[in-house]
Amino acid sequence: MNYKIAIIGLGYVGLPLAIEFAKKYSVVGFDINKERVNELNKCYDNTSEVSSNDLKKVLNQQKNKLFLSFNVEDIANSNIYIVTVPTPVDRNNRPILKPLEKASKTVGKLLNKNDIVIYESTVYPGVTEEECVPILEKYSSLKFNEDFYCGYSPERINPGDKTRTVANIKKVTSGSTPEIGKKIDNLYKSIIVAGTHLAPSIKVAEASKVIENAQRDVNIAFVNELAVIFSKLGIDTHDVLEAAATKWNFLHFKPGLVGGHCIGVDPFYLAQKAQEVGYHSEIILAARRLNDSMAEFVATEILKLMVKNNINANSAKILMLGLTFKENCSDIRNTKAVDLYKTLLQYNSLIHVYDPNANTNEVKIRYNIDLLPKIEESYDVIILVVGHNDFLDLDFSEIRSSNSIIYDLKGVLSKKITENRL
Structure with missing residues (x-):
């Protein structure tokens, strides 16, 4: 034909x-x-x-x-x-x-x-x-x-x-x-x-x-819940996952913010259809609720670190590295990095966002956030939100203040740079 x-x-x-x-x-x-x-x-x-x-x-x-x-x-x-x-x-x-x-x-x-x-x-x-x-x-x-x-x-x-x-x-x-x-x-x-x-x-x-992304959502929600529990126990979640992954059948997912146009959306499509035929989804919607709550949890963890390091939230300068929904892409649809940004704003801190992968005009129109064209200052708090390859080569010693916090939300930075990670 x-x-x-x-x-x-x-x-x-x-x-x-x-x-x-x-x-x-x-x-x-x-x-x-x-x-x-x-x-x-x-x-x-x-x-x-x-x-x-x-x-x-x-x-x-x-x-x-x-x-x-x-x-x-x-x-x-x-x-x-x-x-x-x-x-x-x-x-x-x-x-x-x-x-x-x-x-x-x-x-x-x-x-x-x-x-x-x-x-x-x-x-x-x-x-x-x-x-x-x-x-x-x-x-x-x-x-x-x-x-x-x-x-x-x-x-x-x-x-x-x-x-x-x-x-x-x-x-x-x-x-x-x-x-x-x-x-x-x-x-x-x-x-x-x-x-x-x-x-x-x-x-x-x-x-x-529709179940491909719902499955990933549930699995990530599980490790996000582990991150919350281990944070209270004073245990590094990534160290736990690394040890557990030595077993051949362990599914290796990492904690983090879950957004985007697929994983953060598709489970609701299945849950909606289930409701239409008389079934209320338990696991799928519970996973969505937990993953949607992670931005607030991360913000709270950062605030605790600020208090511990005598950093005044009202005068702190915070740098967020990354705004796209995932690493090495320009897609900002339904990115949960924005949820983290909005939660941190409640502390009255000065927040700058740097993301060379995101489109500056699109970010301004969609979220009313002005992206930094480049990093020219030092910051009290630096949050690696998205694991872009560009960020792995940053010299953090040049952009951190003397009493600063570096928080690795993605768990990709060396422990020589920071011990603080989700």
């Missing part, structure tokens, strides 16, 4: 996927954000997931050229539509499906007979067939599984990871019929070096994705 692929959404997921598909197929990448599209066409990706050279190469290649657009008309001739829009939660942690619904409406108006729509956005089981398909049918006037077909292949992008890229992560696939499932599986198999796994149904594929 001569595939003409449209990627709906050019963020952390859609852009790398579009580039991989464009190596073998004709691809149009579509996004409603005009500024984003214009930047990409100038070979600049502000997420830092794709290099300028890789963008330039795929945009200028002669065969299977990638075309990026914010005009819906440019994806009208496609026969494969892949939706990669975000699926956030609201203030009450309830799933927001509006971006998915709008994308389905857009695609529905363009659908032709035998077209295939594949969703990659993280959802709870049932969303594709129960929420998206009716929209596709309404706006296309076509019948599902007779005139058009659907699939679900959950994204597994790991922001900031230059080793586990799209092609190097095994892909789960599924289709609305067995035949379509095989077609979709073969499509992804043609670009995914790591291979694919064809799930027996769309709901199974949806469920597999």
